[in-house]
Amino acid sequence: MSDSKKWAIVTGGSRGLGYETAKGLIAAGISVCIIGKDQERIEESAKTLGCSYRSVDVSDSKKFREVLTEITQDATSKGFEVLDVLVLAHGVMSDKMSKTLRTNDEEWRRTLSINLDAVFTAVNQLAPAMAEARKGRVVVYSACLGRMSGPGTHGGLAPYRISKAGVNAFVKNLSYETGLGARGFLVDAICPGHCRTDMGGEDAPRSAQEGAETAIWLATRDFDATKDKTGLLWEDRTVVDW
């Protein structure tokens, strides 16, 4: 295995958009480790993709960190250097009736801990080495429901919308902390559009493959810090105001 071989971790890789993103990265020649919660499902998906895998509940920050450490140690033992790509595609939708005044602590915590806290855990665990090495890309699946403009935070699904607004803010804040791409480290959020996955439902207008395309592009694009941008929310390779 050559020293320059790239590798990636993709959460939510067992199905839907994470699975399609992992597939695209593998097709681009990147070695991938996928993470999911359900042991059988992640094992099956990894077998189909021909990649490595781990199962963990990402909302358990202690266990999630342990698993990320194990994955990194395993990659190092196989000759890989610092992680090149981290795609955070795990996520849950909040209950249909979760308006702010109707939801409860349990539903709020469930959604926020998976959709937002686990994004912090993964980035805080893995990205310091990437930033230090002056390389690496972090791509986080957000959603247009988290925008403060357009179709975003217009009521309902409060825990989900707020978690995704948090993701957008997280990405922007981190990009400023890491030099807006000038130091070789990129961090971006994407809205995949409404896609046919378990979360999006079978009547959604886009395929998971279409929804994953921009994440794959962000993870692999050529980047020129004098003209290209990072720290933003993207949809179909275009920056979206949020």
Ligand SMILES: NC(=O)c1ccc[n+]([C@@H]2O[C@H](COP(=O)([O-])OP(=O)(O)OC[C@H]3O[C@@H](n4cnc5c(N)ncnc54)[C@H](OP(=O)(O)O)[C@@H]3O)[C@@H](O)[C@H]2O)c1
């Ligand atoms: N689909 C859409 O239309 C749409 C639109 C906008 C944004 N998004 C966002 O895109 C991302 C992917 O969505 P999707 O449609 O692909 O969802 P999905 O088909 O429901 O898949 C969700 C993924 O997240 C993993 N996951 C959920 N909870 C977890 C936990 N506690 N620990 C570890 N893994 C967990 C699941 O693992 P298991 O298989 O093990 O459960 C699965 O791999 C999400 O962040 C979502 O909010 C989706």
